[in-house]
Every structure is written in structure tokens, then in C-alpha cells.
Amino acid sequence: MTSNPYTVADVMTTKVIAVTPEAGFKDIAAAMGRWKVTALPVVEGEGRVVGVVSEADLLPKEEFHEHRPGLIEQMHRLGDTAKAGSTSAENLMTTPAVTIHPDATLPQAARLMTDRHIKRLPVVDADGTLKGIVSRADLLKVFLRSDDELAAEIRRSVIRRLFPLSHEAVRVTVSQGIATLTGRVRDHTLIPMAERLAHSVEGIVDVHCLLRDEGRTQPGRV
Incomplete structure (x- = not known):
């Protein structure tokens, strides 16, 4: 994906x-x-x-x-x-x-x-x-790719594709190669996949996935 x-x-x-x-x-x-x-x-x-x-x-x-x-x-x-x-x-x-x-x-x-x-x-x-x-x-x-480039790729190739209806509610930031995903999504079952795919982006060092289901208050966990 x-x-x-x-x-x-x-x-x-x-x-x-x-x-x-x-x-x-x-x-x-x-x-x-x-x-x-x-x-x-x-x-x-x-x-x-x-x-x-x-x-x-x-x-x-x-x-x-x-x-x-x-x-x-x-x-x-x-x-x-x-x-x-x-x-x-x-x-x-x-x-x-x-x-x-x-x-x-x-x-x-x-x-x-x-x-x-x-x-x-x-x-x-x-x-x-x-x-x-x-x-x-x-x-x-x-690993020399810029944080902005990495964040843009995660938004484009992971978040928009997995969450086409709720991607605008997701925030992706990258600092020193470490990506953080926050926000609420409609299909919480896809949250573990989002974390795995973000990890697979070349140049990403680590991922903190704090995505939540729209109907829940606890962060999604793998």
C-alpha cells in the first residue's frame, strides 16, 4: 500500500x-x-x-x-x-x-x-x-530524508489510503525521523496497520501511534 x-x-x-x-x-x-x-x-x-x-x-x-x-x-x-x-x-x-x-x-x-x-x-x-x-x-x-518529506509520504501513502473518509482528522508530525500520528479515525481496526506501514517508510526511525477511534477515548494500540 x-x-x-x-x-x-x-x-x-x-x-x-x-x-x-x-x-x-x-x-x-x-x-x-x-x-x-x-x-x-x-x-x-x-x-x-x-x-x-x-x-x-x-x-x-x-x-x-x-x-x-x-x-x-x-x-x-x-x-x-x-x-x-x-x-x-x-x-x-x-x-x-x-x-x-x-x-x-x-x-x-x-x-x-x-x-x-x-x-x-x-x-x-x-x-x-x-x-x-x-x-x-x-x-x-x-535516513538523510528531511522530516517534512517523511511526514508528507506518510500522509500520502498511509493515512490518505487507509482512512479516505477521516484522513483530515489525522495529524502527522516527524521529528528527527520519529513519526507521531494523532487524531481520530472511523475504522479503528486499521490503526495497527497504519502504524506498521508508517514504520515501513524508508527513513523513519520510529513511530508513536496515538490514533483513536472516533467513538473511543483511549489511544489505539497494536
């Missing part, structure tokens, strides 16, 4: 720095330093993402710089010791890359980042071609 949810395409960065599988170790490190990023997509051909190389992939080179790992350490850390001896993105990158599509919702992106313990996701189309990148910071952009 609410307006279309924000998607990854709405918040992603479209200017993406990527490297090819042939990129050298120092070039990768230089690109990370220059663009102040912690990971780079690795692409081939027309931009198809084949992996991601991150700071974590580069660190074994420094970790084992002063000492060679013993046999037992090598057995327990085969991946790290292999990367310590690698010089190109092809051998350093993590593959397959964890990616997401532009039409994914922000909660889907947030869950994927949390589950896979990563800070950013390459955004790809159906063919796996790089279209952008979305980071944790990008997902928080919705």
Missing part, C-alpha cells in the same frame, strides 16, 4: 573503480589508496564481474613479508599463503563475487552484507555486468 520501496539502484554509486584480472598488486593498492576504497570489483570483457579484491586479500603479502610460514601454518592457511605469493588480481581476488541486482530492496542488501560480513556489493545486471556499487553508507542515505 505504501509507495514503492527504495531499491539499490536509488542509492548506489554509479562511478565505480574496477580492475582487470591482469592488474598488478601495486596497481591495486594504489587504486585503493587513491580512491579511498577498501575493495575493488574485478571485471573482464564488457564489464562482467568475476571477483572482488579487497584489503584483506592484500594483507597476507605484508603479514608474511618478514617470515616464511611454517608447514603447519601453511596447511591451516592455504588461502592466505597462496595470496602472499600472488602478484595479480586474478590470483588475489575472492571469487565468485558476492553481488546484488539494482532492483533489490535496501533491507535485502543490508541482510546480504551482514550475512557475508562485507562492506560493499558490486551491483550487476542479469548478465553479471557491473552497473554500480553499493556500500553500507549508501544504505543509510534514506
